[in-house]
Amino acid sequence: xxxxxxxxxxxxxxxxxxxxxxxxxxxxxxxxxxxxxxxxxxxxxxxxxxxxxxxxxxxxxxxxxxxxxxxxxxxxxxxxxxxxxxxxxxxxxxxxxxxxxxxxxxxxxxxxxxxxxxxxxxxxxxxxxxxxxxxxxxxxxxxxxxxxxxxxxxxxxxxxxxxxxxxxxxxxxxxxxxxxxxxxxxxxxxxxxxxxxxxxxxxxxxxxxxxxxx
Amino acid sequence: xxxxxxxxxxxxxxxxxxxxxxxxxxxxxxxxxxxxxxxxxxxxxxxxxxxxxxxxxxxxxxxxxxxxxxxxxxxxxxxxxxxxxxxxxxxxxxxxxxxxxxxxxxxxxxxxxxxxxxxxxxxxxxxxxxxxxxxxxxxxxxxxxxxxxxxxxxxxxxxxxxxxxxxxxxxxxxx
Numbered sequence: 579x580x581x582x583x584x585x586x587x588x589x590x591x592x593x594x595x596x597x598x599x600x601x602x603x604x605x606x607x608x609x610x611x612x613x614x615x616x617x618x619x620x621x622x623x624x625x626x627x628x629x630x631x632x633x634x635x636x637x638x639x640x641x642x643x644x645x646x647x648x649x650x651x652x653x654x655x656x657x658x659x660x661x662x663x664x665x666x667x668x669x670x671x672x673x674x675x676x677x678x679x680x681x682x683x684x685x686x687x688x689x690x691x692x693x694x695x696x697x698x699x700x701x702x703x704x705x706x707x708x709x710x711x712x713x714x715x716x717x718x719x720x721x722x723x724x725x726x727x728x729x730x731x732x733x734x735x736x737x738x739x740x741x742x743x744x745x746x747x748x749x750x751x752x753x754x755x756x757x758x759x760x761x762x763x764x765x766x767x768x769x770x771x772x773x774x775x776x777x778x779x780x781x782x783x784x785x786x787x788x789x790x791x792x
Numbered sequence: 793x794x795x796x797x798x799x800x801x802x803x804x805x806x807x808x809x810x811x812x813x814x815x816x817x818x819x820x821x822x823x824x825x826x827x828x829x830x831x832x833x834x835x836x837x838x839x840x841x842x843x844x845x846x847x848x849x850x851x852x853x854x855x856x857x858x859x860x861x862x863x864x865x866x867x868x869x870x871x872x873x874x875x876x877x878x879x880x881x882x883x884x885x886x887x888x889x890x891x892x893x894x895x896x897x898x899x900x901x902x903x904x905x906x907x908x909x910x911x912x913x914x915x916x917x918x919x920x921x922x923x924x925x926x927x928x929x930x931x932x933x934x935x936x937x938x939x940x941x942x943x944x945x946x947x948x949x950x951x952x953x954x955x956x957x958x959x960x961x962x963x964x965x966x967x
Contacts, residue, residue, distance in 0.1 A: 727884050732900035735881035736924035738932055745884050757931035770938045775901045
C-alpha cells in the first residue's frame with residue numbers, strides 16, 4: 579500500500595488561490611486506508627476550500643489506474659470541462675494519472691511517503707524499498723535493504739552494538755534477527771551467502787514494466 | 793607483515809595539529825587514519841610519511857561513496873603509500889538538513905572489490921586489506937569469519953577478538 583500524508587492546509591489554500599472552480603478527487607484505496615484521501619477527507623477538503631466553487635467531488639477506486647480514472651471522470655464530464663483545477667487526494671502516481679487523464683491543472687494535496695505494510699489503522703511500516711534486486715528468499719523474509727538504515731546486503735556492519743542497531747538503539751540489528759530466524763528455520767548456511775551490490779539499473783527512474791507482446 | 797595492533801586517528805582537521813599530535817604518540821605502531829575530519833587522509837599522506845615511523849593505513853568507509861569512488865580510493869591509497877586499508881561501513885548520523893546518505897557497497901562487497909583489484913594487479917599484492925569486524929553476538933562472529941574466509945588479511949576489533957579468530961585479528965584503539 580502507498581502511504582501518504584496530508585500537506586499543510588495552508589499550502590493547499592495558497593496553491594488553489596488562482597482557481598475559482600475546483601473538483602476534489604479522492605482515492606478510495608490506499609489514501610482511504612491512510613485516512614488522507616477517503617470520502618471523509620474529501621468532505622474536509624471541500625470545507626477547507628469553501629471560498630471556491632466546488633463543482634464536484636469524486637472518489638475514484640484507483641486513481642493511479644488511468645483506465646479507472648478515465649471511466650469515472652466520464653461520469654462528471656460537464657463539471658470537469660468547467661473546472662479550473664482538480665485537488666487530488668491521492669499518491670503521486672494517482673495525482674499524475676489524474677493530470678494525464680483530465681489534462682487539467684492538478685493540485686496535489688498529499689505527500690507520498692513509502693510502500694507500506696499495514697499493521698492496523700495508523701500503523702504503517704516500510705518493509706520494501708522497491709530496489710528490484712530482491713534477496714528476501716535468502717534473508718528469512720526480512721529486507722535488510724529497507725530495515726537496515728545503511729541498506730547493507732551482507733551484514734551486520736561494524737557499528738552493531740551487541741545485537742542492537744547503532745542508528746536506532748531501540749531496535750535489534752536486522753542482520754542479528756535474520757541470523758536468528760535462519761538458525762531457527764534450519765538454514766544458517768544462507769546467512770553468509772554473498773549478495774552482489776545492488777544493480778541500480780533495476781531502480782533507475784522512471785521505471786517501466788512493459789509486457790512483451792506474444 | 794600484518795600488524796597486530798593499530799592506533800586510530802578518526803579525524804584529521806588540520807595537518808599541523810595532526811603532526812603535532814602524532815609527535816607525542818608512541819611511534820612504530822601501525823597508524824590508521826579515519827575519514828571523519830575535514831581533511832581527506834590522502835591529502836596529508838605525503839607529509840605524514842616523513843614523520844611517522846610505522847605503517848600507515850587508511851580507514852576506508854563506505855559512507856558517502858558509491859562503488860566508483862570506493863575503487864578510486866583503493867587505488868589512490870595504494871599509490872599514495874598507504875600500507876593498506878581498513879574497510880568499514882562508517883557511521884550513520886541523523887541530523888536535520890543532512891545530505892542524502894550513500895551506502896552503495898557494504899564491507900563484504902568492498903572486500904570483493906579490493907581483492908579483484910589485487911587480482912588484476914591494479915593494487916599491489918602486499919597491500920593489506922583489513923576489515924572492521926562487527927562485535928557482539930553470533931551473527932557478528934559469523935560475519936567476521938566470513939571476511940577472513942573470503943580473503944581479508946585481518947579482522948579489526950575494538951575489544952578483545954573472539955578466541956576462534958584471534959590469530960587473524962588486530963586490535964584498534966583511539967589515539
